[in-house]
Amino acid sequence: MLGPVILAASRSDRMRRLVSAAPVTKSVVDRFIPGETVDEVVPVIEDLTGKGLDVTMDVVGEDITTREQAEAARDAYLELVDRLGDLGLGARTEMSVKLSMFGQALPGGRELALANVRPVVEAAAAIGTTVTLDAEDHTTLDSMFAIHDELRKDFPQTGCVIQAYLYRTEEDARRLAAAGSRVRLVKGAYKEPAAVAYQRKHEIDKAYVRVLKILMEGVGYPMIGSHDPRLISIAQELAHRAARKPDEYEFQMLYGIRSDEHLRLAAEGHRMRVYTAYGTDWYGYFMRRLAEKPANLRFFARSMITK
Numbered sequence: 001m002l003g004p005v006i007l008a009a010s011r012s013d014r015m016r017r018l019v020s021a022a023p024v025t026k027s028v029v030d031r032f033i034p035g036e037t038v039d040e041v042v043p044v045i046e047d048l049t050g051k052g053l054d055v056t057m058d059v060v061g062e063d064i065t066t067r068e069q070a071e072a073a074r075d076a077y078l079e080l081v082d083r084l085g086d087l088g089l090g091a092r093t094e095m096s097v098k099l100s101m102f103g104q105a106l107p108g109g110r111e112l113a114l115a116n117v118r119p120v121v122e123a124a125a126a127i128g129t130t131v132t133l134d135a136e137d138h139t140t141l142d143s144m145f146a147i148h149d150e151l152r153k154d155f156p157q158t159g160c161v162i163q164a165y166l167y168r169t170e171e172d173a174r175r176l177a178a179a180g181s182r183v184r185l186v187k188g189a190y191k192e193p194a195a196v197a198y199q200r201k202h203e204i205d206k207a208y209v210r211v212l213k214i215l216m217e218g219v220g221y222p223m224i225g226s227h228d229p230r231l232i233s234i235a236q237e238l239a240h241r242a243a244r245k246p247d248e249y250e251f252q253m254l255y256g257i258r259s260d261e262h263l264r265l266a267a268e269g270h271r272m273r274v275y276t277a278y279g280t281d282w283y284g285y286f287m288r289r290l291a292e293k294p295a296n297l298r299f300f301a302r303s304m305i306t307k
């Protein structure tokens with residue numbers, strides 16, 4: 001019951017100001033967002049990759065309101081690419097982007113977001129890595145897929161995300177699987193109405209399995225974005241049935257969540273990528289992590305009381 005309330009709060013400016021200013025919030029946020037600057041996060045990347053994990057890096061931020069902010073987002077990612085280039089790990093260190101941060105919701109948003117994200121995708125390709133377009137709320141997806149199609153003409157490795165909770169996703173998965181895309185499948189983290197999305201956990205889980213089958217049987221590269229132990233073993237079984245080799249799919253999890261499982265899957269020979277977010281505008285990302293597991297909220301509240 002708490003999840004939807006927290007998701008609604010994630011869109012509230014008043015809550016954003018309150019939570020961001022709370023004196024103890026930062027220490028709780030660190031569990032999910034291990035740095036505010038690229039300098040702070042490079043040692044984290046070195047630590048994760050040193051343990052045999054791959055990463056996808058996200059500069060947090062979304063829902064910007066000016067073209068200058070969209071350009072600043074582009075520049076923050078270009079700075080990140082430079083640093084990833086210095087590490088020399090190629091596709092082991094990729095990036096995830098939210099197109100809303102690149103101007104997607106501003107006037108002329110599709111062209112603007114494409115113009116801002118393209119140099120990042122180009123720079124990524126130049127250091128042997130790639131970019132995945134995150135999925136945001138359902139109103140943004142047609143534009144995200146159009147930008148994905150456009151980028152893939154020059155950079156076919158560009159990935160995208162699909163969300164099992166949306167009714168439209170099976171159809172999207174069929175198209176993407178046939179096109180040979182890199183696709184991350186997640187359950188979905190936004191507050192969506194019943195008109196477009198399953199609301200119950202068991203319905204979402206069933207949809208996840210149906211979509212995963214489509215991806216595994218297709219000719220693309222499935223990226224299983226989940227911490228759910230049941231779905232992870234189903235994914236292993238489906239990969240086996242589809243005769244996929246370990247380098248023909250990968251698991252992905254979020255930094256700070258089930259970290260032992262990251263290492264266990266990597267030790268079993270699976271490719272495991274850790275989605276690692278950093279930056280100062282962490283509010284929306286942080287609130288979605290609280291909404292996914294309301295026990296996190298109790299941890300957060302307790303830390304405020306005991307300080």
Ligand code: FAD
Pocket residue numbers: 133134135136161163184186187188189190225226227228229252253254257258275288289290292293296
């Ligand atoms: P759940 O059933 O929610 O969780 C399974 C178990 O994992 C829980 O029982 C718990 O033990 C643990 N767990 C899950 N979440 C948390 C948490 N926050 N804190 C502590 N423990 C937790 N969503 C989007 O809408 N768009 C995206 O682009 C997107 N990208 C993602 C990228 C990656 C790599 C991952 C892993 C998730 C992404 N998500 C994205 C979020 C996703 O939609 C889910 O909200 C999130 O993954 C939780 O679902 P789950 O599959 O882990 O299953």
